[in-house]
Amino acid sequence: MSAEKITFIGAGNMASSLVRGLLASGVGAAQLCASDPAAAQLAELKGTGIATTDSNDTAVAGADVVVIAVKPQVLGAVLRDLSTLQPGQLLLSIAAGVPLASLAAWTCATQPIIRCMPNTPALVGAGMTALYANAAVTGAQRDLAEKIMAAAGKTLWVADEGALDAVTAISGSGPAYYFYLMEAMVEAGIELGLDRESATTLTLETAYGAALMARGSATAPAQLRENVTSPGGTTAAALSVFDAADTRQIIKNALHGAADRSRELAKEFGTP
Numbered sequence: 001m002s003a004e005k006i007t008f009i010g011a012g013n014m015a016s017s018l019v020r021g022l023l024a025s026g027v028g029a030a031q032l033c034a035s036d037p038a039a040a041q042l043a044e045l046k047g048t049g050i051a052t053t054d055s056n057d058t059a060v061a062g063a064d065v066v067v068i069a070v071k072p073q074v075l076g077a078v079l080r081d082l083s084t085l086q087p088g089q090l091l092l093s094i095a096a097g098v099p100l101a102s103l104a105a106w107t108c109a110t111q112p113i114i115r116c117m118p119n120t121p122a123l124v125g126a127g128m129t130a131l132y133a134n135a136a137v138t139g140a141q142r143d144l145a146e147k148i149m150a151a152a153g154k155t156l157w158v159a160d161e162g163a164l165d166a167v168t169a170i171s172g173s174g175p176a177y178y179f180y181l182m183e184a185m186v187e188a189g190i191e192l193g194l195d196r197e198s199a200t201t202l203t204l205e206t207a208y209g210a211a212l213m214a215r216g217s218a219t220a221p222a223q224l225r226e227n228v229t230s231p232g233g234t235t236a237a238a239l240s241v242f243d244a245a246d247t248r249q250i251i252k253n254a255l256h257g258a259a260d261r262s263r264e265l266a267k268e269f270g271t272p
């Protein structure tokens with residue numbers, strides 16, 4: 001990445017992961033800055049050599065991109081209070097559920113703004129982030145935003161803002177669905193006579209292996225599942241229980257529920 005200055009407002013979990021990812025990818029500490037009123041958060045990031053400040057205005061001055069990494073509930077106040085943000089500076093919001101129209105209302109109608117939806121595995125460099133840019137964003141700014149979010153995993157551009165509700169339902173909330181399945185598998189393992197540690201190891205390594213197989217293969221998940229399901233076998237016995245309970249439809253209903261909630265939150269967190 002060339003020498004763009006990248007500032008983070010809010011130095012919590014997400015910002016720390018992105019900063020560490022950027023440093024690991026070769027971005028110089030002198031290019032990075034973070035602001036946060038919490039001295040403890042800043043103390044942790046100070047050790048990385050980046051600039052830190054408790055003043056958001058100081059952090060924003062001279063930055064090419066301002067990454068907004070505060071909770072959605074405080075975002076409006078944070079942006080309205082900024083007095084140093086210039087109309088050409090790229091705003092990159094990772095706050096879940098806050099619509100572009102609100103971000104523009106709290107800054108400037110022509111502000112270049114990109115809205116991102118990352119997920120928790122970003123904290124371990126295996127995130128999945130979807131991005132959506134408004135019309136004021138230049139090609140170079142899109143590239144820069146993509147490089148920043150790629151420091152925490154994979155990226156994907158979506159063509160319309162509404163798609164971010166579907167993204168939230170799939171990848172945003174998705175890690176919890178897999179954790180839920182893991183919990184149930186561990187419990188079943190214990191019921192079947194394994195100790196918790198063994199049941200957990202078997203479950204987690206299986207989840208990891210299945211994800212690696214599905215990710216590294218051109219074969220669709222449906223085919224991968226069929227490949228390991230012999231007629232009359234053990235996998236078929238388990239899957240027939242899922243089918244009898246209409247688990248596929250239950251999962252779809254759950255994701256529709258998540259997307260509906262995402263749309264509601266946009267209203268709650270949006271303007272004024």
Ligand SMILES: NC(=O)c1ccc[n+]([C@@H]2O[C@H](COP(=O)([O-])OP(=O)(O)OC[C@H]3O[C@@H](n4cnc5c(N)ncnc54)[C@H](OP(=O)(O)O)[C@@H]3O)[C@@H](O)[C@H]2O)c1
Nearest residue numbers: 010012013014036038069070071072094095096118119120
């Ligand atoms: N974590 C995830 O997996 C994830 C996934 C998707 C999206 N996101 C989004 O990412 C954003 C950050 O999440 P996070 O998990 O990193 O949250 P976090 O750990 O709570 O970090 C937010 C930081 O912002 C600080 N802050 C509060 N008010 C501020 C202000 N006025 N100026 C500057 N900093 C301020 C907070 O300080 P205090 O603690 O003192 O309030 C905290 O250190 C959220 O909007 C969330 O929706 C996170």
